[in-house]
Amino acid sequence: MYEDWAERWxxxxxxxxxxxxxxLSIRDACVCELVELLPVSQPAVSQHLRKLKYAGFVRDYRxxxxxxxxxxxxxxxxxxxxxxxxxIPDTEATWLRSHQVGAxxxxxxxxxxxxxxxxx
Amino acid sequence: MYEDWAERWxxxxxxxxxxxxxxLSIRDACVCELVELLPVSQPAVSQHLRKLKYAGFVRDYRxxxxxxxxxxxxxxxxxxxxxxxxxIPDTEATWLRSHQVGAxxxxxxxxxxxxxxxxx
DNA sequence: TCATTATATTAGCATATCACAATAGAGTGA
DNA sequence: TCACTCTATTGTGATATGCTAATATAATGA
Numbered sequence: 001m002y003e004d005w006a007e008r009w010x011x012x013x014x015x016x017x018x019x020x021x022x023x024l025s026i027r028d029a030c031v032c033e034l035v036e037l038l039p040v041s042q043p044a045v046s047q048h049l050r051k052l053k054y055a056g057f058v059r060d061y062r063x064x065x066x067x068x069x070x071x072x073x074x075x076x077x078x079x080x081x082x083x084x085x086x087x088i089p090d091t092e093a094t095w096l097r098s099h100q101v102g103a104x105x106x107x108x109x110x111x112x113x114x115x116x117x118x119x120x
Numbered sequence: 121m122y123e124d125w126a127e128r129w130x131x132x133x134x135x136x137x138x139x140x141x142x143x144l145s146i147r148d149a150c151v152c153e154l155v156e157l158l159p160v161s162q163p164a165v166s167q168h169l170r171k172l173k174y175a176g177f178v179r180d181y182r183x184x185x186x187x188x189x190x191x192x193x194x195x196x197x198x199x200x201x202x203x204x205x206x207x208i209p210d211t212e213a214t215w216l217r218s219h220q221v222g223a224x225x226x227x228x229x230x231x232x233x234x235x236x237x238x239x240x
Numbered sequence: 241t242c243a244t245t246a247t248a249t250t251a252g253c254a255t256a257t258c259a260c261a262a263t264a265g266a267g268t269g270a
Numbered sequence: 271t272c273a274c275t276c277t278a279t280t281g282t283g284a285t286a287t288g289c290t291a292a293t294a295t296a297a298t299g300a
Contacts, residue, residue, distance in 0.1 A: 002135035002142075005206060010133030014258080015122035018129075022122075031277060041260055046278055048258090065268060065276060078198030086125060105276075134288080151247060161290055166248055168288090185246060185298060225246075242300090249294065256287070264279070270272085 011055035012079070016040055017048050021057060021071065022086045026096045030066035032105035037092055066105065131175035132199070136160055137168050141177060141191065142206045146216045150186035152225035157212055186225065 011017060016038060023029060023037060031049065035042045049069055052058045058069045071080075131137060136158060143149060143157060151169065155162045169189055172178045178189045191200075 002138040002206060006133050006135045006138055009129055009138075013126050013130030013133045015126040016258085018122040018126055032275090040258090042277075043261080043279080044259060050278085062267085067277065076202065078202050082196060082198050086122060136288085152245090160288090162247075163249080163291085164289060170248085182297085187247065243298100244300100245296100245298080247294100247296080249292105251292080252290090254287100254289085257285080259284085260282090262279105262281080264277100266275100266277080268273100268275080270274105 008055050011051050011057060014048070016044070017052055018083075018086060020045070020048055020052065020069075021083055022088050023092065023096065024058060024069060024071045025083060026088070026093055028068045028070040029096065030063075030068045030105065032066065033096075033099070034069070036105075037095065128175050131171050131177060134168070136164070137172055138203075138206060140165070140168055140172065140189075141203055142208050143212065143216065144178060144189060144191045145203060146208070146213055148188045148190040149216065150183075150188050150225065152186065153216075153219070154189070156225075157215065 012021075019038060020034060023034060029037075031042070031045060034049075035045050038045055040048075049058065049060070053060060053069075057072060057075055059072050060067050060069050062068075132141075139158060140154060143154060149157075151162070151165060154169075155165050158165055169178065169180070173180060173189075177192060177195055179192050180187050180189050182188075
């Protein structure tokens with residue numbers, strides 16, 4: 001009976017997933033953007049996103065070549081509020097706000113702009 | 121940086137610990153009372169309490185032979201609120217409210233009253 | 241002090257979790 | 271269709287978690 005709730009809490013119990021949620025609180029992002037901003041591999045990001053989706057914290061939608069993830073609007077306000085308390089490095093917030101959605105991944109025709117890259 | 125928060129969330133990510141917190145939201149309880157109400161062994165309860173204590177959700181204090189655990193008053197209201205949404209079986213709530221603190225454990229001089237026992 | 245009770249700790253096992261590398265699947269656009 | 275990119279899945283290994291049984295520690299009271 002408590003297991004369902006525990007599973008939801010557990011989804012928040014990983015630093016990488018908290019990081020992802022915090023990034024998504026700035027704006028929707030596609031997987032490849034998250035991969036650029038996070039210090040883990042693409043499969044790791046993918047699996048974290050799956051857990052967050054299953055737990056009901058994010059939803060995904062396709063747009064062109066990318067699959068975007070977004071915070072679900074129906075997250076309990078209490079949790080949203082607690083997430084807001086997580087600080088986020090200025091570099092990351094700036095990166096997300098200054099990049100056009102999807103513009104960071106090397107898809108044909110995408111803008112190449114490494115000047116603001118956080119990693120590497 | 122997110123690890124500290126993740127650890128706190130993780131403490132909530134187990135059904136037995138949620139159960140414990142829910143019970144403590146009714147009244148303080150000693151370990152042996154919790155052991156009676158929970159379907160796990162005494163060492164398991166003890167270890168869960170240690171995690172909850174470390175995560176800052178509960179405090180403990182000694183009284184006579186028993187060590188009581190109590191919800192900490194400084195839990196973020198958002199979390200307290202979410203905990204309130206967990207239902208609790210009437211049997212357990214009744215048991216806790218009808219028993220005198222500490223009266224259920226077989227200490228010399230303690231009242232023997234199995235009539236309201238939940239388990240066995 | 242000694243026996244008893246309450247709680248904590250340790251040891252050991254089964255399972256879950258998280259990471260990466262490798263691979264598979266699905267769109268896109270030429 | 272083919273080549274390329276993006277994302278998901280699978281396999282595997284290291285570590286963490288949760289449980290019980292056994293043991294240790296601490297307080298009580300005769």
